[in-house]
Amino acid sequence: MTQKTIRLATAILAGSLLLGASSALAETVLRRGNGAEPKSLDPAHISIDIEGHIMQDLFEGLVVFDNAGKIQPGVAETWKISTDGTVYTFNLRKDAKWSDGSPLTAGDFVFSLQREENPKTAGEYANILYPIKNAQKVNKGELPIEQLGVKAVDDHTLEITLEQPTPFFLQLMTHYTSLPISKANYEKFGEQFVKPGNMVSNGAFKLQAHVPNDSLTVVKNENYWDAKNVKLDKVIFYPIDDQAAAQRRYEAGELDVSYGMPLDQLKRLKASFGAQVHATPALSTEYYAFDTREAPYSDVRVRQALSMAVDRDFVANDIRSGAVTPAYSFVPPGMEGYGTGPQPEFAKLSQIDREDKAVELMKEAGYGKGGKPLNIEIRYNTNTDHERLATAIADMWKTTFGATVKLTNLDVASHYSYLQEGGKFNVARAAWAADYADPENFLALQIGDNKTFNYPHWKNAEFDALMAESYKETDPAKRMEIMKKAEAIQVKDQPIMPLYFRSNLWMVSTKVQGWGDNGVDWHLSKYLSLSK
Structure with missing residues (x-):
């Protein structure tokens, strides 16, 4: 082999290695059009779906809806219900952690639920948890927060007592108001815990950046208990409240998923994009x-x-x-x-x-x-x-x-x-x-x-x-x-x-895998992936 041939082969090999490294290092990024700017990222102060889409990626409750709209274990690996239907005992995952690596405990749930019902918090949605024993009286200032019917039996066992049997209680535990926040992190940052750099979350993703009225970026949480099955490295939420503008960005390939669409364009979109148009009864x-x-x-x-x-x-x-x-x-x-x-x-x-x-x-x-x-x-x-x-x-x-x-x-x-x-x-x-x-x-x-x-x-x-x-x-x-x-x-x-x-109206690219239409309109990014 001549010296020239050796140099050429070496260059080709180096180029191949660089290309392979570049492909391996490329991030898998999902771009989601999300309708509008969230009012808050505090579970105690959100109330509309565009906030929920983000919170479902950042935080995980005791149970979650999967992409078929079915209840699945979340932080709670298992649970049991008393014979009279008034006491729920949740067994928390021992490998559940916050995004800073600290352990998530039943005490965090007790703290979060008490904070939600504390009248000083002024949680807009506090009434949704009134099925919990004494929640209404606590929320109205008639009883101290310690008398709310929630108890940490130990670090991995949470007991919730209800006023009376509540058939929809497990569904209620998927709600924003039931999401945990880190007690230690809240005590450190107070109401500023929601800011990038301060926020500690327990979901499949963690907050990286938030530029109001421009974008909100979450990245894979390596400390999430099921991180090995999360296929996306990053999700960028775009708060585009102009549906026509969002649609133009989707058609230009700038969005992989877009929430809502101009209804006067529905027939055209179905004709042009076929199965990418998702319109299902809600x-x-x-x-x-x-x-x-x-x-x-x-x-x-x-x-x-x-x-x-x-x-x-x-x-x-x-x-x-x-x-x-x-x-x-x-x-x-x-x-x-x-x-x-x-x-x-x-x-x-x-x-x-x-x-x-x-x-x-x-x-x-x-x-x-x-x-x-x-x-x-x-x-x-x-x-x-x-x-x-x-x-x-x-x-x-x-x-x-x-x-x-x-x-x-x-x-x-x-x-x-x-x-x-x-x-x-x-x-x-x-x-x-x-x-x-x-x-x-x-x-x-x-x-x-x-x-x-x-x-x-x-x-x-x-x-x-x-x-x-x-x-x-x-x-x-x-x-x-x-x-x-x-x-x-x-x-x-x-x-x-x-x-x-x-x-429920969405545009979903054919590149997006794992999407499921469901009546509760939950679409966790942890279940999604992108094909090449």
């Missing part, structure tokens, strides 16, 4: 809330009339391109044992007859044509589809009642913060997706003392009494019937105006 309802604290929305006749005048078939088929189903009740179909929710009387009428009845009711209340002027402000979170919906409904109310309608919008975090903090309004857009597949999760929103999610500030003693009764009923069929009676009151009184049952 346990989720879109609705408008009426502020019942002030006239005219304190008058049930006005609320009923406004609801009757909305052509839900037009909304579903034309405004939402057939991707949703018209709704006349709040609880979506698909809840085991519940069936179809109660329907208002006007649901049986044609749209023309509904509008005639609506005019009569509005006139009887003294508003509309020939009565007091009807000035309505519709509030919604900034989004092209929400704007189209609000514009269409405004036109229906103008045509039917001669109403003057103004549209106001805020970014998603500000919109929901305004509602949850009790800001006054006329009519406001909202949506609810199931935290767990039980009607209670929807109906509890309008219980009179639900300060966070009872946006209409509606109070009905009979409704509240029936919901209280449902919590004590242990017979599953009877419990469902009690909740149906409660929903019938809500449907008649119309503090909220259900519009349609939503679909």
Whole structure:
């Protein structure tokens, strides 16, 4: 072999080694379009799905939903339930750790649950944990936090005692409010524990960087108990609230997964992208809330009339391109044992007859044509589809009642913060997706003392009494019937105006492996991988 040939062979070999090393070192990065900027990364202060998508990667609760929507062990490897259904004993994984390598213990769960119910925390979602013994009294400041029904039997055994048997309790333990945070890390950083560099988490990923309104990056947590089965090195969440912009980025190949899509583009997208378009029935309802604290929305006749005048078939088929189903009740179909929710009387009428009845009711209340002027402000979170919906409904109310309608919008975090903090309004857009597949999760929103999610500030003693009764009923069929009676009151009184049952809408690249459509809309990145 000549000297020249040897040099050439050496160069080729070196190049091959470098190429191989480069391929081996290349990161596997999933790019997720996530709808909007999260308001918080603190489990005690989040309340909407775009925050949940991130939290599900950063933190892991006692149990989780897999990508088929089935309950699976999380930090709890096993558990047992007492014969009376009121005591749950969770056996925690001995190899469960925080991302800084420190052990995760039952004491961290006790600390986190007590913090959630501590009135000083002002957790927006604290009421969801009221099935835990003394949770409501602790949250209202009537008992010390130490009397919350949670106990660390030892470092790897957590005992939770309930007020009464709660059929959906395991599902409840998947919720954000049930996520653990490191007691030691919180004591070190306080409320600043959520910042990059400070945050310690226990999920499959840990927080690397967060540039507000630009991106949020999480990287594989090498201390996660199942790290060997996590295929992704990094996930970047992009808070793109303009769905058209998100769609353009997806079509340009800049996103592997995109949450939501412009519904007026749905048919085109299905034709162009086929199976990459995921539109599946969701346990989720879109609705408008009426502020019942002030006239005219304190008058049930006005609320009923406004609801009757909305052509839900037009909304579903034309405004939402057939991707949703018209709704006349709040609880979506698909809840085991519940069936179809109660329907208002006007649901049986044609749209023309509904509008005639609506005019009569509005006139009887003294508003509309020939009565007091009807000035309505519709509030919604900034989004092209929400704007189209609000514009269409405004036109229906103008045509039917001669109403003057103004549209106001805020970014998603500000919109929901305004509602949850009790800001006054006329009519406001909202949506609810199931935290767990039980009607209670929807109906509890309008219980009179639900300060966070009872946006209409509606109070009905009979409704509240029936919901209280449902919590004590242990017979599953009877419990469902009690909740149906409660929903019938809500449907008649119309503090909220259900519009349609939503679909889970995603664009998912063919490169993404492991994706599963499911009613609870959980899509943990730990289950995903990317093909080459």
